[in-house]
Amino acid sequence: MQHTRIALITGANQGVGFQVAKELAKDGVTVLVGSRNIERGVAAATAIGPGAHAVQLDVTDPASIAAAAQHISAEYGRLDLLVNNAAISRSERNDVALEDYTSAYAASKVSLDEVRRVWETNVFGVLAVYQAMLPLLRLSTDARIVNVSSGVASLTLNADPAFPYRKLYNPAYAGSKSAMNIIALSMLIEHEHDGIKVNLVSPEFTSTALNNYQGTSTLEEGSREVVRVARFGPNDPSGTFTRWENESIPW
Numbered sequence: 156m157q158h159t160r161i162a163l164i165t166g167a168n169q170g171v172g173f174q175v176a177k178e179l180a181k182d183g184v185t186v187l188v189g190s191r192n193i194e195r196g197v198a199a200a201t202a203i204g205p206g207a208h209a210v211q212l213d214v215t216d217p218a219s220i221a222a223a224a225q226h227i228s229a230e231y232g233r234l235d236l237l238v239n240n241a242a243i244s245r246s247e248r249n250d251v252a253l254e255d256y257t258s259a260y261a262a263s264k265v266s267l268d269e270v271r272r273v274w275e276t277n278v279f280g281v282l283a284v285y286q287a288m289l290p291l292l293r294l295s296t297d298a299r300i301v302n303v304s305s306g307v308a309s310l311t312l313n314a315d316p317a318f319p320y321r322k323l324y325n326p327a328y329a330g331s332k333s334a335m336n337i338i339a340l341s342m343l344i345e346h347e348h349d350g351i352k353v354n355l356v357s358p359e360f361t362s363t364a365l366n367n368y369q370g371t372s373t374l375e376e377g378s379r380e381v382v383r384v385a386r387f388g389p390n391d392p393s394g395t396f397t398r399w400e401n402e403s404i405p406w
């Protein structure tokens with residue numbers, strides 16, 4: 156018997172998460188639109204249409220995460236796909252010139268409080284949501300966790316003096332995405348033999364709130380690889396870290 160796939164996407168009220176939610180819902184997936192602001196989540200789910208349902212989920216709030224897991228358990232009984240997408244680039248306004256950002260976020264200058272705030276969402280939030288949702292993923296016969304990482308997270312690329320974007324590497328956003336890869340690698344190793352698949356994926360440089368709409372790809376183009384991997388079925392691979400189109404990113 157065929158059953159409808161149930162997917163939770165964190166931070167799906169806008170940006171890449173919203174685009175992935177929209178495309179999965181079009182495929183007939185039941186999409187749970189995670190949103191820290193429930194009104195914005197409801198607006199996004201309404202805009203997507205049938206199959207999309209808002210779930211209040213702040214990845215930095217243990218009570219919110221527990222309530223979301225409880226709600227999904229009661230309403231849907233399991234989870235087939237978790238897309239860890241929610242992230243912030245900085246905790247303050249991000250309408251600053253790139254050079255100013257690069258200078259202010261250098262390892263010698265960025266405040267520890269700011270690094271902690273960014274890691275709270277991008278790293279510890281991912282781990283907390285994973286731990287809360289794992290019992291529901293274990294009830295699926297085809298469970299997958301897609302972690303939305305970034306090309307800027309690659310330690311291998313950034314260690315190469317020829318890598319053109321390495322001056323953007325810093326302990327806050329880029330470093331947090333490297334740390335997210337640690338969490339994803341830990342998940343991958345943990346699930347090597349139990350059938351739960353784990354992937355990492357990077358959008359293109361996409362025009363979203365995260366980069367003050369400075370990204371050069373549209374939401375549709377920029378989200379393509381995330382959508383492609385989120386659509387993976389039981390015979391598709393685990394352990395990939397890719398950007399469009401299926402181009403591997405070195406960890």
Ligand SMILES: NC(=O)c1ccc[n+]([C@@H]2O[C@H](COP(=O)([O-])OP(=O)(O)OC[C@H]3O[C@@H](n4cnc5c(N)ncnc54)[C@H](OP(=O)(O)O)[C@@H]3O)[C@@H](O)[C@H]2O)c1
Nearest residue numbers: 166169170171191213214240241242305360361363364365
């Ligand atoms: N855009 C790019 O060029 C690019 C490139 C590489 C990787 N990425 C990755 O792609 C993913 C999506 O980013 P985006 O570009 O689509 O950015 P975005 O438009 O700013 O979306 C980020 C989403 O995360 C949510 N969020 C932030 N903090 C949260 C929290 N504590 N709890 C729950 N949700 C929270 C935001 O909610 P609010 O609406 O309430 O703020 C928003 O829905 C991120 O993981 C990012 O690192 C993006």
